[in-house]
Amino acid sequence: MSDITHIPPVYDPKKAQQVLWAGMIGMLATGFPFTILTVALNLIAVDFGVSEAFAAWTVSAPMLVSAAALPLIGKLGDMFGHRRIFIGGILGSTVFAFMCMVAWDIWSLIAFRVLSMVMAGATGPSAMAILFHVYPPQHRTQAISWWSMGGPGAAALGLILGGPFVELLGWRSVFLLQAATGIGAVILAWRVLPETERQPAKFDHVGNLILLVALSCLLFVIGAFAEPGVSTAWLVSAGILGFVGLGVFLLYESSISDPIVPPALFLRRNFNAPVICNFFLQMSYLGALIATPLVLIDHFGYSVSVAAVLMLTRTVSLTLASPLGGVIATQWGERLGTVLGVLLQAGGLVLVAAGVYVTSVPILLLGLVLQGIGHGIAMPPLAAIIATAVPSSQFGMASGMSRLAGQIGSSFGLSLFGVLLTLPDDVMSLPTIFAIGAAIAFVAAVPASLLSMKHRRQLATQKTGD
Numbered sequence: 163m164s165d166i167t168h169i170p171p172v173y174d175p176k177k178a179q180q181v182l183w184a185g186m187i188g189m190l191a192t193g194f195p196f197t198i199l200t201v202a203l204n205l206i207a208v209d210f211g212v213s214e215a216f217a218a219w220t221v222s223a224p225m226l227v228s229a230a231a232l233p234l235i236g237k238l239g240d241m242f243g244h245r246r247i248f249i250g251g252i253l254g255s256t257v258f259a260f261m262c263m264v265a266w267d268i269w270s271l272i273a274f275r276v277l278s279m280v281m282a283g284a285t286g287p288s289a290m291a292i293l294f295h296v297y298p299p300q301h302r303t304q305a306i307s308w309w310s311m312g313g314p315g316a317a318a319l320g321l322i323l324g325g326p327f328v329e330l331l332g333w334r335s336v337f338l339l340q341a342a343t344g345i346g347a348v349i350l351a352w353r354v355l356p357e358t359e360r361q362p363a364k365f366d367h368v369g370n371l372i373l374l375v376a377l378s379c380l381l382f383v384i385g386a387f388a389e390p391g392v393s394t395a396w397l398v399s400a401g402i403l404g405f406v407g408l409g410v411f412l413l414y415e416s417s418i419s420d421p422i423v424p425p426a427l428f429l430r431r432n433f434n435a436p437v438i439c440n441f442f443l444q445m446s447y448l449g450a451l452i453a454t455p456l457v458l459i460d461h462f463g464y465s466v467s468v469a470a471v472l473m474l475t476r477t478v479s480l481t482l483a484s485p486l487g488g489v490i491a492t493q494w495g496e497r498l499g500t501v502l503g504v505l506l507q508a509g510g511l512v513l514v515a516a517g518v519y520v521t522s523v524p525i526l527l528l529g530l531v532l533q534g535i536g537h538g539i540a541m542p543p544l545a546a547i548i549a550t551a552v553p554s555s556q557f558g559m560a561s562g563m564s565r566l567a568g569q570i571g572s573s574f575g576l577s578l579f580g581v582l583l584t585l586p587d588d589v590m591s592l593p594t595i596f597a598i599g600a601a602i603a604f605v606a607a608v609p610a611s612l613l614s615m616k617h618r619r620q621l622a623t624q625k626t627g628d
Contacts, residue, residue, distance in 0.1 A: 178296045178305070180354040185289035185309050187350055188248060191343040192255050192282035195336050202333035209333070210268040222573075223272050224279030229569030230377035231280050234370050236287035236562025237422050244288040244295075244558055245357040249348055251284025256344030263337040278340075287562035294549045294557045295358050299617065302549060303496060307488025307542030361555045369415055369422050376407025380570070423563060424556075432551035432617075435609040436500075436544050437564055441571035442606035443504060443544070447537050449575030450511060450599045453583060454530070457518055457592055462526075476530040483538025491543035497613040500547075503540025504610050507533050508603035515596035536603075540610075550617040575602075 199206075199221050207217040239247040258278035265271035289309065297305045327335065379400040415421035427433050454476075458469040491499035510532030517526030545564065552560045582595045 173296075173298050173301070177354075177356075178301075181292060181296050181356065182305055182309055184347075184351045184354050185248075185285070185293060188252055188285040188289060188347045189309075191340070191347040192252060192285055194343075195259075195340050199333070199336065202328045202336065205328065205333045206268075206271070210271070212268050216268060220268070220272055220275050222576075224275045225569065226382065226573060227276045227378060228279040228283040229566055229573070230374050231283055232287060232562040232566040232569065233373060233422055233559060234562075235284050236291070236558035236560070237366075237370075239284070239288045239291055239358070239558035240361050240555060243357045243360050244291045245351070245355045247284045247558075248288040248292070248355060249351050251281045251288065252344050252348050252351065254281030255279070256341050256348065259337040259340040259344060263334050263341070286565050287558045290545065290561040291557040292355060292358060294561075295554065296356065299549070300492070303491040303499075303543055303546040304485070304488035306546045307484045307486075307491075310484045310487075310538075310542050310545065359555075366415075366418065366420060366422050369411060369418070372407055372411045372414060373422060376404050376411055377566075377570075379404035379407065423559060427552065427556075427560070430551045431612060431614050432547050433560065433563075435612045436547050437567040439500065439504070439606045439609040440544055440564055440568045441574075442602055442609075443507065443537070443540060444568040444571035445575035445578070446507065446511065446599045446603040446606065447533065447575070448572040449579035449602070450514070450533065450596065452576050453579045453592075453595055453599070454514070456583060457526075461518060461592060462521070462523065472527065472530070475527055476534040479531045479534030480538040481534075483535040484542055486535075487539035487542040490539060491546065495615050495618055496543035496547040497611065497615055499543035500540050500610040500613060501607055503536045503538070503543075504603060504607045506536025506539060508536070508600045508607070510534075510536055511596050511600035511603060515593040515600065518596060519593040544610075547613055550614075 203217045203221070206220060207213060210217070235247065235251070255278045258274045258281065261274040262271060262278060265274055290306065293305050293309060294302060327339070383397050383401045383404065412425055415423060416425045451473075455469045455473060458464045458472055464472070487499055487503060490502065510529045513529030513532060514526050515529075517523070517529055545561070548560045548564050549557060579595065579599070582590050582598070
């Protein structure tokens with residue numbers, strides 16, 4: 163296509179910044195409905211005559227299925243060009259947002275939400291892969307830190323607009339807003355995003371099907387574990403099928419020439435360490451996300467609106483701290499930046515536990531802010547370090563796997579903390595729940611400390627030689 167610009171051979175800061183903004187806006191346009199819908203679950207339930215637990219699947223089911231599709235999306239970008247996948251993903255998400263607006267029952271809404279979220283998932287791996295291509299290694303972490311603001315920025319937008327927007331215009335208007343912003347994001351991406359080189363490879367249909375089935379089963383177990391009405395037999399059967407499927411997937415991938423995920427990749431420290439760290443970090447962060455509003459409402463007696471405003475302190479601090487994470491990692495290394503962020507997040511959870519124990523709002527708020535700062539500092543170097551473990555032809559697949567680990571950790575954290583919150587106070591007190599979250603975050607510091615800085619020494623040697 164003659165109107166498509168390709169990755170320039172020389173780093174152009176101005177064009178790279180335009181690419182960065184397009185990636186951020188794409189994530190913002192597709193991400194904010196998630197938090198708005200959590201506010202609107204009661205209205206959806208009443209409108210369709212179902213329980214709130216059933217209506218919650220309009221949020222959890224799309225998250226689970228889109229997570230399972232992330233490695234596929236990353237691989238498709240490597241094969242066919244990440245610009246195509248990014249634009250096609252937002253365009254598809256916009257179309258299905260329109261369909262959500264006219265959904266006629268809960269099943270159609272869940273189905274359209276799943277399709278919209280799967281398509282929207284292209285904004286993650288594809289945007290990261292394009293940034294890895296347009297920014298040289300010494301600038302990648304800082305670029306990723308700014309791009310990472312898109313996720314919490316979307317969450318913050320959802321928290322700010324959620325209540326008033328739904329109350330004034332109804333829950334269906336959320337999807338009209340998503341469609342409008344999606345069209346704007348597509349136009350911007352079409353104008354400024356360069357195309358990455360297409361990698362000649364055969365599409366692994368069999369491996370992709372096995373992986374999707376296995377991950378969907380495991381994510382169903384995680385997402386439905388705390389749901390009433392889901393039988394133990396279903397959970398056990400899905401869990402067994404998921405683990406067996408992953409084993410079959412790894413065996414099959416090791417026997418073909420063009421696998422979705424080369425099994426040898428899991429042996430590389432700068433791939434497996436950030437993937438494991440991301441799992442535990444997101445598990446801790448999202449688990450606390452579901453527990454904190456309930457504590458603010460039930461334990462401290464705040465209204466839903468006040469609780470949302472207080473929760474916003476964590477989201478805003480995360481957003482503002484992301485560029486700082488890039489600066490720290492660029493100056494002193496991704497390992498230090500990740501470990502520091504992990505420890506700050508864990509410390510923030512300790513403070514929240516203390517604030518709940520002594521019923522102190524200032525201590526709790528300080529803990530929320532510290533959580534956000536820690537998470538914001540840790541995520542950019544954790545995302546950028548993946549690029550040092552793979553060749554440029556696998557950037558999309560690798561970033562997709564990293565985001566998959568984070569999504570699984572998020573789902574597991576939501577389910578685990580949801581179960582803990584149902585236990586009697588004499589069995590599991592509220593401060594103990596947050597202390598468990600802090601312990602999970604501390605676990606993430608172990609793989610973070612194992613990140614290799616060999617690539618930084620190589621860059622330093624090249625600069626010396628120049």
